[in-house]
Amino acid sequence: MKIGISCYPTLGGSGVVATELAMALARLGDEVHVISYAMPSRLELVGPNLDFHEVVVPHYPLFDYPPYSLALATKMAEVARYQRLDLLHVHYAVPNAVSAVLARDIVGGNHLRVVTTLHGTDITLVGNDPNYLATTRYGIERSDAVTTVSDSLREDTIRQLGIERPIEVIPNFIEPERFLAARGGPGARRWARGDEALLVHVSNFRPVKRVLDVMRIFERIAQEVDCRLLLVGDGPDRALVEQRCRESNNCDRIQFTGNTAAIEEVLIGADLFLLPSETESFGLAALEAMSCEVPVIATAVGGLPEVVEDGVTGYLRPVGDIEAMASAALGLLRDPAKRRRFGKAARQQAVDRFSEAEIVELYRGLYRRALAGG
Numbered sequence: 001m002k003i004g005i006s007c008y009p010t011l012g013g014s015g016v017v018a019t020e021l022a023m024a025l026a027r028l029g030d031e032v033h034v035i036s037y038a039m040p041s042r043l044e045l046v047g048p049n050l051d052f053h054e055v056v057v058p059h060y061p062l063f064d065y066p067p068y069s070l071a072l073a074t075k076m077a078e079v080a081r082y083q084r085l086d087l088l089h090v091h092y093a094v095p096n097a098v099s100a101v102l103a104r105d106i107v108g109g110n111h112l113r114v115v116t117t118l119h120g121t122d123i124t125l126v127g128n129d130p131n132y133l134a135t136t137r138y139g140i141e142r143s144d145a146v147t148t149v150s151d152s153l154r155e156d157t158i159r160q161l162g163i164e165r166p167i168e169v170i171p172n173f174i175e176p177e178r179f180l181a182a183r184g185g186p187g188a189r190r191w192a193r194g195d196e197a198l199l200v201h202v203s204n205f206r207p208v209k210r211v212l213d214v215m216r217i218f219e220r221i222a223q224e225v226d227c228r229l230l231l232v233g234d235g236p237d238r239a240l241v242e243q244r245c246r247e248s249n250n251c252d253r254i255q256f257t258g259n260t261a262a263i264e265e266v267l268i269g270a271d272l273f274l275l276p277s278e279t280e281s282f283g284l285a286a287l288e289a290m291s292c293e294v295p296v297i298a299t300a301v302g303g304l305p306e307v308v309e310d311g312v313t314g315y316l317r318p319v320g321d322i323e324a325m326a327s328a329a330l331g332l333l334r335d336p337a338k339r340r341r342f343g344k345a346a347r348q349q350a351v352d353r354f355s356e357a358e359i360v361e362l363y364r365g366l367y368r369r370a371l372a373g374g
């Protein structure tokens, strides 16, 4: 198949899933063209059948807001026409779905298909904003096929956007071997002093991630156990977090690594993963932690219960319940055998339920059905 994949190029979950999917499809022999305003962080040009096409958004004095959606649609139409694409698979509805639908109209004929994958905040925070609602709904309804990354997001899409069309659930995935390969090295323990417990949080530091809750949980745990916190990623709330670590006199026990594409290097060897989000449609970071045998302490929201099994691969507690999350974490840190058992179960479930090979085949099956759909 000849597939155009469009996504945000950042290290956010939707960009990571799109990039890993693009590389997996190319390895399977499909011809893949990635379309974005910058080269996605995790993208490696794995072979001659994987290309990158940059969307250029020219500035003009009239434009206070350069029209990215139009430049994207123009590039999608150009790539579709000249590379003879069978379909465009767009990740994140705003504005990618609308741009793809427009590109399909520009190309004309009846052969180019549009597949849209909804990732989370494109529905729960952005798409349902009245300023974007009508175009988000239009992009979803006019796509030839639509997927969400969890049952929970599917329900949110139906309820919050009033969507009535069929939506298929295809979850996020991991490549199991990648996380084993890091085992030989120091992994996260390069930051540890001696035997101290290592807690890790990975995110884009947006308010929805509640990074201050990560700090509060850590402070509570640190009262009872010798431990260190690894904060991976970057974003708007980082300054707040740095301020909090100074105020609580914890800076010497907290390490900021910034963004990294080599996520396994900060997860292998860690003791616990913290994800106290306000909402989370799936929680790819939690799945990546699980695949490194790291149990997850998270909130019981959105798609997280579809990923983390409470009491088996981690613990799920109510949003904002610092005491409950800290005490669940302490229960595991004080019982190393139990923590290891949870870690093994986490890896097993990640491999059994979310392996790349199986999930990528779900996408390919969907593509075939969309192409056959006339």
Ligand code: GMT
Pocket: 011, 012, 013, 014, 015, 017, 092, 119, 120, 121, 122, 149, 172, 204, 208, 279, 280, 281, 282, 283, 284, 285
């Ligand atoms: O907020 C983020 O984590 C980034 C966001 C994105 O679209 O890049 O992530 C969303 O998509 C991921 C991949 O499908 C999901 O695993 C995340 O749960 C989801 N984030 C939220 O719903 C907050």
